[in-house]
Amino acid sequence: xxxxxxxxxxxxxxxxxxxxxxxxxxxxxxxxxxxxxxxxxxxxxxxxxxxxxxxxxxxxxxxxxxxxxxxxxxxxxxxxxxxxxxxxxxxxxxxxxxxxxxxxxxxxxxxxxxxxxxxxxxxxxxxxxxxxxxxxxxxxxxxxxxxxxxxxxxxxxxxxxxxxxxxxxxxxxxxxxxxxxxxxxxxxxxxxxxxxxxxxxxxxxxxxxxxxxxxxxxxxxxxxxxxxxxxxxxxxxxxxxxxxxxxxxxxxxxxxxxxxxxxxxxxxxxxxxxxxxxxxxxxxxxxxxxxxxxxxxxxxxxxxxxxxxxxxxxxxxx
Amino acid sequence: xxxxxxxxxxxxxxxxxxxxxxxxxxxxxxxxxxxxxxxxxxxxxxxxxxxxxxxxxxxxxxxxxxxxxxxxxxxxxxxxxxxxxxxxxxxxxxxxxxxxxxxxxxxxxxxxxxxxxxxxxxxxxxxxxxxxxxxxxxxxxxxxxxxxxxxxxxxxxxxxxxxxxxxxxxxxxxxxxxxxxxxxxxxxxxxxxxxxxxxxxxxxxxxxxxxxxxxxxxxxxxxxxxxxxxxxxxxxxxxxxxxxxxxxxxxxxxxxxxxxxxxxxxxxxxxxxxxxxxxxxxxxxxxxxxxxxxxxxxxxxxxxxxxxxxxxxxxxxx
Numbered sequence: 001x002x003x004x005x006x007x008x009x010x011x012x013x014x015x016x017x018x019x020x021x022x023x024x025x026x027x028x029x030x031x032x033x034x035x036x037x038x039x040x041x042x043x044x045x046x047x048x049x050x051x052x053x054x055x056x057x058x059x060x061x062x063x064x065x066x067x068x069x070x071x072x073x074x075x076x077x078x079x080x081x082x083x084x085x086x087x088x089x090x091x092x093x094x095x096x097x098x099x100x101x102x103x104x105x106x107x108x109x110x111x112x113x114x115x116x117x118x119x120x121x122x123x124x125x126x127x128x129x130x131x132x133x134x135x136x137x138x139x140x141x142x143x144x145x146x147x148x149x150x151x152x153x154x155x156x157x158x159x160x161x162x163x164x165x166x167x168x169x170x171x172x173x174x175x176x177x178x179x180x181x182x183x184x185x186x187x188x189x190x191x192x193x194x195x196x197x198x199x200x201x202x203x204x205x206x207x208x209x210x211x212x213x214x215x216x217x218x219x220x221x222x223x224x225x226x227x228x229x230x231x232x233x234x235x236x237x238x239x240x241x242x243x244x245x246x247x248x249x250x251x252x253x254x255x256x257x258x259x260x261x262x263x264x265x266x267x268x269x270x271x272x273x274x275x276x277x278x279x280x281x282x283x284x285x286x287x288x289x290x291x292x293x294x295x296x297x298x299x300x301x302x303x304x305x306x307x308x309x310x311x312x313x314x315x316x317x318x
Numbered sequence: 319x320x321x322x323x324x325x326x327x328x329x330x331x332x333x334x335x336x337x338x339x340x341x342x343x344x345x346x347x348x349x350x351x352x353x354x355x356x357x358x359x360x361x362x363x364x365x366x367x368x369x370x371x372x373x374x375x376x377x378x379x380x381x382x383x384x385x386x387x388x389x390x391x392x393x394x395x396x397x398x399x400x401x402x403x404x405x406x407x408x409x410x411x412x413x414x415x416x417x418x419x420x421x422x423x424x425x426x427x428x429x430x431x432x433x434x435x436x437x438x439x440x441x442x443x444x445x446x447x448x449x450x451x452x453x454x455x456x457x458x459x460x461x462x463x464x465x466x467x468x469x470x471x472x473x474x475x476x477x478x479x480x481x482x483x484x485x486x487x488x489x490x491x492x493x494x495x496x497x498x499x500x501x502x503x504x505x506x507x508x509x510x511x512x513x514x515x516x517x518x519x520x521x522x523x524x525x526x527x528x529x530x531x532x533x534x535x536x537x538x539x540x541x542x543x544x545x546x547x548x549x550x551x552x553x554x555x556x557x558x559x560x561x562x563x564x565x566x567x568x569x570x571x572x573x574x575x576x577x578x579x580x581x582x583x584x585x586x587x588x589x590x591x592x593x594x595x596x597x598x599x600x601x602x603x604x605x606x607x608x609x610x611x612x613x614x615x616x617x618x619x620x621x622x623x624x625x626x627x628x629x630x631x632x633x634x635x636x
Contacts, residue, residue: 074607083609083613084607084609132471132473132474146575148466148467148471149466149467153450153466154576155450155575155576155577156450156576156577156578156613156614156615157576157607157609157613157614159573159576159606159607159609160574160575160576161574162573162574162576162606162607163573163574165573165606166484166569166570166573166574167486167566167569167570168485168486168488169487169488170486170487170490170499170504170563170566172488177606178604179569179604179606181488186488245488248485248488251484251485251497252484252485252570253574255477255480255481255483255484256478256479256480256481256484256571256574256575257464257473257478257574257575258472258473258474258475258477258478258480259473259474260474286496286497288477288480288483288495288497289392289402289475289477289480291401291402291475291477295401295474295475296474296475297474
């Protein structure tokens, strides 16, 4: 038997056929085209499911026992409803019911995408074997998932784990959420790119500026890391600050939740393990309490890439 | 049958005889005199227990079925060990074993005091009937307890819930924990007094200054509230800022944990329900996500006073 795992993202919908070990047999994507009516989006999602199953020469009724959907936003997993999703602009949209118009005989569960990510990591990834863990995905935004006692912790209105939106700099940079100084406004890759651009403007003599030929649109979150490696002192400063901001929020999470481990995923994984280890060292230095090494929260890198949402979605079954 | 609940605090040890409904039959305190050897402190604690039971004309063996100890610090509740307690200066102190030298036949469980507080509130207090709740005690410091799925959530090394030590102001005021800008450095009553003193120094023409006759040692956390009520604009500013800082940390907790309710306890309760309601309004305004009223985390005032630790300690039994 297989399950279908769906990553229902802002830009793409990806469907994967996943076996009971969490291995992906086949996956396919279509663009979300998110400004459409949700009924159209879900229709395409269902057709993608049907198409993928056919392509794998499987039978939906006989070979697929479950569909899990990892969605961007706050998701009522009991009723398969997207309660609220800022970028989609959806409110109280009944995703599972809409899917059942096309695929009626298979149980469907929806869940927040970061929560699916956290579940996959805790079952077969970096946090495997631990009961209380957190994952933080860092990319253009910061998301998170909390696993307590081996289960997803959802919070009252299915919105827990919004680590990106805890303020670390009172009256700091504006955040998309309406507050100022959120962690996401300092530790997301968008924030890193912003800070690198500002530094480049201030120092046109810097390698940072030269590496983008003065065209700041070309600045990526990796540029300051590359320039720092080649000896640019301004970039080294950006990198050092970025690590500090990253550690700042992680220490806050440790002091509040003290999970067994925090695994970091998302685009930031591309910076590699050395980067994560540097941040982990900063976290260990400043964490509250004088804990022995084996009692400290481990700071890890997520094992699974973007597929974690697809894989984790199929694990909602258990 | 009764249980003994102990509040093992920095300044006092209080023992209460508590019935199965959480009612205190009798309680007595002695000074902790915390700079002594821990064996001496625990000996006095045990003798206080024996004395209180005698005074109530009860029999330790026949009438007392459990002893719960709420302690300041990180407590390994499995082994009755105080792992770490900054102000005590204790490390890995075996409290339960030491108590058993004097009272051998009764089960003893130790737990962090704020966790006991949270347990009492969730069983018979402000958060009664809710499964996932947080309490935050605000006084000279800020402590907290997390209840998830009706149970105390301890964290990896029994140190979860250190809400006071999450940074809200990057590179802000020094905190006793070694970091800068912790929430406790802005929202504790100590921080409030500090800010009121600074304001009074800047404005000797203010009512705030006059109310302490220029002797800043006399400034209490209530002085700016009293002065603001009598029309002092400088105090009104202190009060408004303090509410903002308080809301800042609470919103962070809501965005990360989204509990059903956060109940606020500690010395700050003396400011009354209007104060808590003002703060709750600020929290609702800025919380992430557009949730309907009934889906928002409630901000409440704790029902039970300092006795909550004693009462909650006896609830560790279940």
